[in-house]
Amino acid sequence: MTHTDLRGNPVSTDNPRAIELSEQALVQFQSYFGDPLKTIDAALAEAPDFVMGHVFRATVLCTLAEAQFLGGIAASVEAAEALDAKANDRERKLTAAVRHWLDGDWHAATQIWESVLTNNPRDALALQAAHLADFYRGDSLNLRDRVARVLPAWSSDVPGYSYVLGMQAFGFEECNQYKLAEQTGLRALEIEPRDAWTVHAVAHVLEMQNRYDEGIKFYTSRQQDWAPDNGFAFHNWWHLGLYHIERKEYAEALHIFDTQISPEPSDIGLTLVDATAFLWRLHLYGADVGERWHGIAEKWAEKGPVEAGYYAFNDVHALMAYVAEERIAEAEALLDRMAKVAAKEGTANNAMTREVGLPVGQALLAFGKRDYATTVNRLSDVRHIANRFGGSHAQRDLLNQTMLEAAIRGADRGRALSLINERLAHKPQSPLAWRYHAKLHRVSGDTDAAIQLESKADSLIYPRDVA
Template sequence: MLKDAQGLIVTTDSAPAIAAINRFSDQMLAYGRDAETAILQAITADPTCALAHAYAAAYYLTQENRKAWQQALPYLHTAQQYCTKITDREKLYVQAISAWANQEIDVAITLHEEITNQFPRDLISVQQGQYHYFYTGDKDKLWKIAQKVLPSNLENHYLYGMVAFGLEQCDQLETSENMANQAIALNRNDPWAHHAIAHVMETQGRVYEGIAWMENFADTWENCNSMLYTHNWWHIALYYLQLENYQKVLRLYDTHIWGRANKQSPKDQVGAISLLLRLELHGVNVGDRWQGISPYLYSRIDEHALPFQDLHYVYALAKAGHHDWVNQMLVSMQYHTLSINPFLRRGWLEVAIPAAKGMVAHAQGDFRTTVVELQPVLSRLHEIGGSHAQRVLFRQVYQDAALSAQKQSWVYGITA
């Protein structure tokens, strides 16, 4: 057995495997583009290392699409096969990833909490715990799972960025900004810390400062995976949108957001869709950009990885005129609820599906239906995940529909 860079025991006698695991951990925490390569190198160095296989499975699960889920399963099965003689931490981690693969997110969360209680240096487990809290809408625990391990990781800038984002989601804006600045003081190239401050400045309306801040660090994002690269530029685009500099927003969409996206990545797709919708809510003609995204969404119709993602997909398909696909997806969402555990089912049935119907209605110009479907779920939208900055879009759609429905009623009243 050897120790990784965090001083955690890994069941392997291969120094190259440990070196590759260290690279993988660093890439995951930095949202780097080489995480997959690193963990596959670890497996090549020691094909019997259960933790390396579990890390590979977790990496593919984070991609939140069917193809990646299928890639995850062989690694997960191999990790399970080598579980008999590994450490307690590794066993808990394999169990957590198994629960994730089975969509037992509540079980996965419990296991990540246990890992971080016993092994507070395990920042990969902290990160994945935060990930699950983010997509189940529990902002307090998103913050606390990182905060509780801070005393054991005072030198680690990645954790400061993770705590900062949790604080921002809990509306502790000044503390969040201070924490993120501590991360950047330790390492200028910490994109998640940049991202936390982008949220703070946007919430506080510090638009010009936010643009200057993010653009000052944009050169450091070239080594990021496409998700965080495009997402940090998406935040810059939101600043310019507030300034009503729509041509700049469209250029950023074409060059740094959809233009640099992994077109098969759900998270990249969601960012592009949400920006086009925001532009249209501002009255901007986005041209044929909906048609540019929609061919990549057909494979999402029956996927249902995250309700937050589905609301974007179904809207984009409706805007692109794929009405048969839209109807197919709405039916598929209903069937999906029959196959998931009660922890997730309630959010899908009571929030996601009504919201999806409301989003489709808005895309089709049926504003009264939008209001009817969205109004009852507005106070519960956090349950489908996403950040404040991302979820505000659904409230904006509701407000636009309410105003448009009112105008339609007025016109019909005059002409009756």
């Protein structure tokens, strides 16, 4: 008799307790509540020959996109491969996918997850792994369409349906389809309010549509659903902090940084990236962040021997921290490492580093050396293809802002104005965009225009209880 999981996917074990525990682990993976690895380890203790247990473990570790987890992935992949004779076709393919990821071929891994989904559209593990791979590979269309291809096989009767809607909401948002994104996200939250990824998808819409005050309300009114004990809370706090930054509430933003985003520098790259990007924004605006860079740069340095050169998006953030902390020698050493990675072929990251990571890194180092013309030129080359090294629109906006700030600081008035025009065209309600405009006039000596634009920016910051 063939056993199946709760969504009807065949599983080559006859141990019901192992299946039950793997279902719990899956919900933990989907919701970011609890520790899916601990739960799957309990399933494997119950049934050491549970192929999907080993595959699940490896897959979850892949989705963290860090070199520090390669050993764990390798151990689980090898355990799954050793059970090949027992495995079914789906399990063999899922094993092959994580083997490709381990070898650095993130595109091949994603193709295999897709082939699994073609035959098993309710494979929630393959779907979430591919969705996160689309995020790391900057594949916006597939963030949306991969979900669309399987969604007809799901319904509200299938466990985990709301998480699939949540993925689609994020995909719509990254394809700039904000209305569909918001509708889909809110529908998912009606089914399951405690869904950190979907809350986040809606928060992205509010960010992109300059609905900052609404964003603060959205997050605070639902805080009990997404914050306590949630593994993704740091990133939702990051988004909440961005709304405060728009309102120029730097003290509040730094309070969120100190208490939620980075109470202490994290060992996890995703968290450290957010901490770094948050401080960099404040750094660009000239806000006083005190000694906060030190711990962040130290942590990147500590992680460097294992992580440097593994994933360009993380490397660029490490470099940002070194530059902000004026640790120029370390920034240069990392850039050398990235140049070596860029010169090679064979992994997804070789191309990401060559096409995006290296030029962005050069731009950041130039910024640190006050060579603003080089910063502008390097970022001008790559900012429109920067999706290739992953991240969201909101995260990659840092490149636009760094380029704009460099143009202002480098007295490249024409370029700065053109970037402000571009920004205001799609962010007309953004106080920050108007503050940049004011700053350009202020540094150009046109004080009257600067005062006018600053008051325009202030006029867009509504009293909190009215917004």
